Amino acid sequence: MSDDLHEVYAIKYGHHHRRAAENYIGGDPHDIAQPLDFFVWAIVGAHGTVLVDTGFDEAMGRRRQRAIINPVGAGLKAIGIEPDTVKDVIISHLHYDHSGNYDLFPQARYHLQDDEMAYATGRCMCHAHLRLPFEADDVVAMVRKVFAGRVVFHDGDDLVHPGITLHRIGGHSKGLQCVRVNTRRGPVVLASDAAHLYAHLAEGRIFPITYNVGEVLEGYATLKRLAPSPDHIVPGHDPLVLDRYPAARSGLDGWVARLDAERGAG
Numbered sequence: 001m002s003d004d005l006h007e008v009y010a011i012k013y014g015h016h017h018r019r020a021a022e023n024y025i026g027g028d029p030h031d032i033a034q035p036l037d038f039f040v041w042a043i044v045g046a047h048g049t050v051l052v053d054t055g056f057d058e059a060m061g062r063r064r065q066r067a068i069i070n071p072v073g074a075g076l077k078a079i080g081i082e083p084d085t086v087k088d089v090i091i092s093h094l095h096y097d098h099s100g101n102y103d104l105f106p107q108a109r110y111h112l113q114d115d116e117m118a119y120a121t122g123r124c125m126c127h128a129h130l131r132l133p134f135e136a137d138d139v140v141a142m143v144r145k146v147f148a149g150r151v152v153f154h155d156g157d158d159l160v161h162p163g164i165t166l167h168r169i170g171g172h173s174k175g176l177q178c179v180r181v182n183t184r185r186g187p188v189v190l191a192s193d194a195a196h197l198y199a200h201l202a203e204g205r206i207f208p209i210t211y212n213v214g215e216v217l218e219g220y221a222t223l224k225r226l227a228p229s230p231d232h233i234v235p236g237h238d239p240l241v242l243d244r245y246p247a248a249r250s251g252l253d254g255w256v257a258r259l260d261a262e263r264g265a266g
C-alpha cells in the first residue's frame with residue numbers, strides 16, 4: 001500500500017436511546033426511536049495510527065447517562081492498536097463525547113483547530129446553554145497538553161500526514177473539523193459531528209446542539225465537495241454505519257467496521 005493510502009475503522013464504544021424528535025431542530029413528526037451510537041475512528045497506514053477523537057470513559061458515561069458498550073481502549077486493542085503507542089490524535093471538537101479519555105494516549109500529540117480552543121476557553125462558556133456539551137476537565141486537560149507542548153493547532157484546512165487532511169467546518173461547535181482520508185476506495189470523509197446521522201446530511205436538517213446554523217448547512221456542502229459520493233461520508237453518531245460496512249474482523253460485528261472496504265463487501 002502506498003504511503004498515502006490508509007485503512008480506516010469506526011469503533012463503537014457507546015449507545016444512547018432517544019426519540020427522533022430529540023435529534024432535530026423543529027423536532028420530527030415521527031414518534032419513533034432514533035438512537036445515537038458513539039464512535040472513535042482509527043486511521044492506520046505508513047505513518048502509524050492516527051486516532052480521530054477519544055470518546056468518554058465509564059465515569060463520564062454514568063454522569064451523562066450514556067451507556068458504554070465497550071471502552072475505547074478495548075476497541076482499539078480488538079484491532080491490534082495499543083493506545084499507548086498512538087502518536088497522533090485528531091480532536092474533531094471538544095465536546096465531552098469526543099475529547100475524554102485524555103490520559104489514554106501518553107505518546108500522542110493532539111491536532112485541534114484554533115477556533116475550537118478559543119471557543120471552549122472563552123466567553124461563550126459563560127453561557128450554560130453553550131457549555132452544556134463541554135466538560136471543564138476535558139478542556140483543562142487540553143490546556144495542560146498545550147503547556148506540555150503536545151498540541152498542534154490548525155487554522156482551516158491542513159495536512160496531518162500524506163493522504164490525511166483536516167477541514168474546518170464549524171457550525172455544531174465553533175471549531176469543529178472533519179477529516180478526509182485517502183483509501184483504496186477513494187477519499188473517505190469522517191464527518192464526526194458535522195453530520196450526526198445520515199438523515200441530517202440527506203435532508204438538510206439540523207441537530208439541536210448548534211453554534212451556527214448557517215455553518216452547519218455550509219458544512220454539508222463542504223462534506224459533499226470533499227467526498228466522491230455520499231457513500232464516502234461517514235456520519236458521527238449513526239448506528240447505520242455498522243450495518244453499511246463490513247466488520248473489521250470476524251467477531252467484531254456491531255463493534256468495529258472497516259470503512260475503507262466497499263459497502264456490503266463482507
Ligand SMILES: [Zn+2]
Nearest residue numbers: 095133172193
Ligand atoms: Zn458534538
Ligand SMILES: [Zn+2]
Nearest residue numbers: 095097193236
Ligand atoms: Zn458527538
